Amino acid sequence: MKKNKLLFFSIFLLSIQLSFSQGSPDYNGGFKIKFNDDGSKYLRILSWGQFQATYNNNVPDNTSNLGFNVRRARVLMFSQITKKFLLLTHFGLNSLSSSSLHPVGKGDGAQLFMHDVWGQWSLTDEHAVGAGLHYWNGISRLNNQSTLNLLTLDNNRQSWATIGLSDQFARHVGIYFKGKFGKFKYQVAINDAITNGLDARTPENGGAAVYGGKRILGSKDAGFAYAGYFEYNILxxxxxxxxxxxxxxxxxxxxxNIGAGFFAHPSGSVRATQTGVLKGENISIFAVDAFYDAPIKDNGSAITAYATFQSNNYGEDFRFSAYGTGNMFYAHVGYVVPGDLKKARFQPYLSYGNNSYDAVSDNRNVFGIGGNLYLSGHNSKLTLEYKNEKFEGDAAGTVTLQAMIYL
Incomplete structure (x- = not known):
């Protein structure tokens, strides 16, 4: 028994330092601790780190153009003792930089917090129900995106359409149902929206909507949000x-795959009339998307392509940070250069996003060009990306080099 505990503890410590993924010839399933001979009772541990150096040409005069940060550092564990029950725990930090460090590791900066913790009960072999702090989101594929195997340097920001507004870092506390009928897959959720979101503004008389329905109107009228995503796997x-x-x-x-999804939050936003009467406004976000990934020949070449159109209604003239009532189009494409699967592989890519906002006449346009150098699939890779963003007469260009390891 002592030997088993020591083995478990050693593997756990090692998993925190290293990481894993698709495309690696060496991964072979990663860290999986089996508690019976057939492996049906197990604990699986994943860990990853993303480390960045970024050059930004649009900074104040007294600020360096070059900065370093830990973009993500995470540990994820899930286990099954029977096929009917699953428990998942995911914790870590994001965007740790010199401005969010604390002398003794405290404060409100990017420190460790719980990303996911949910339990799941299988109803049949194909359908399940779960509850907790979960990531079974609606809207689109990118609102359910893994950060372990991205094509681009990072996810399209506006696709995480409710991050910090109704949830904690793209996770809600709620109940979800998921399953499949052949090649058709579904996931739907009923969630308790966050009370104190990022939008802490007070509605101005005759002004734009504010995403603060639960905080201002109360949980009875604005407490719950609903989400779903549905996809069909053609190949x-x-x-x-x-x-x-x-x-x-x-x-x-x-x-x-082709997919469609939604997010709905009744009275999620609030507007004040000219006389100061507060009224709830329903939030509704819809998207359609398509994803293609396939080898081109037997020489290691492959293509990845994705496109989505999203309609965002956060309330009349709502705009906060990069989010706002209007429409979004986003697409990216990547190509794996032919080569030996057991050696380093190169994948150049392009991305483009266009965001319109009802509150302003200008559109936000974001263009990206970059490349991934896979040293061992997604387990160890380098990404170099240039991104240019233009909006309301302002233009910003950033160059980022990221090193990633995951197990």
């Missing part, structure tokens, strides 16, 4: 065991 079927969507398979599968 190879993807797994829906976990909610984290793969960004690129590097040609490891032949996938063509």
């Amino acid at each position: 190879d079927s993807e797994s829906n065991f976990l909610p984290y969507k793969v960004g690129t398979y590097l040609g490891g599968k032949k996938v063509f």
Whole structure:
């Protein structure tokens, strides 16, 4: 028994330092601790880190153009003792930089917090119900995106359409149902919206909507949000065991999916009339998307392509940070250069996003060009990206180099 405990503890410590993913010839399933001979009782541990150096050409005169940060550092664990029950725990930090560090590791900066913790009960082999702090989101594939196997340097920001507004870092506390009928997959959720979101503004008389329905109107009228995503796998079927969507398979599968999703939060926003009467406004977000990933030839080349259109209604003339009532189009495409699967592989890519806002006449346009150098699939890779953003007469360009390891 002591030897088993020592082995478990050693593997756990090692997993915190290293990491894993699609496309690696060396991964072979990662850290999985089996508690019976057939492996049906197990604990699986994943860990990853993303480390960045960024050059920004649009900073104040007294600020350096170059900065370093830990973009993500995470540990995820899930276990099954029987096929009927699953428990998942996910914790870590985001965007740790010199401005969010604390002398003794405290404060409100990017410190450790719980990302996910949910339990799941299987109803049948294909359908399940779960509850907790979860990531079974609606709207689109990118609102369910894994950060382990992205094609681009990072996710399209506006696709995480409720982050910090109705949830905690793209996770809600609630109950979800998920499953599949053949190649058709579904996930729906009923969630308790966050009370104190990022939008802490007070509605101005005759002004735009504010995302603060639960905080201002109360939980009876504005407490719950509803989400769902539905997809059909035309070619190879993807797994829906976990909610984290793969960004690129590097040609490891032949996938063509079409999907549609929604997010609805009744009275999620609040407007004040000219006389100061507060009225709730329903939030509704809808999207359609398509994802294609396939090998081109037997020489290691592959293509990944994704596109989505999203309609955002956060309330009349709502605009906060990068989010606002209006429409969004986003697409990216990547190509894996032919080469030996057991050696380093290169994948250049392009991305483009266009966001319109009802509150202003200008559109936000974001263009990205970059490349991934896979040293061992997604387990160890380098990404270099240039991103240019133009909005309301302002333009910003950033160059980021990221090193990633995951197990």
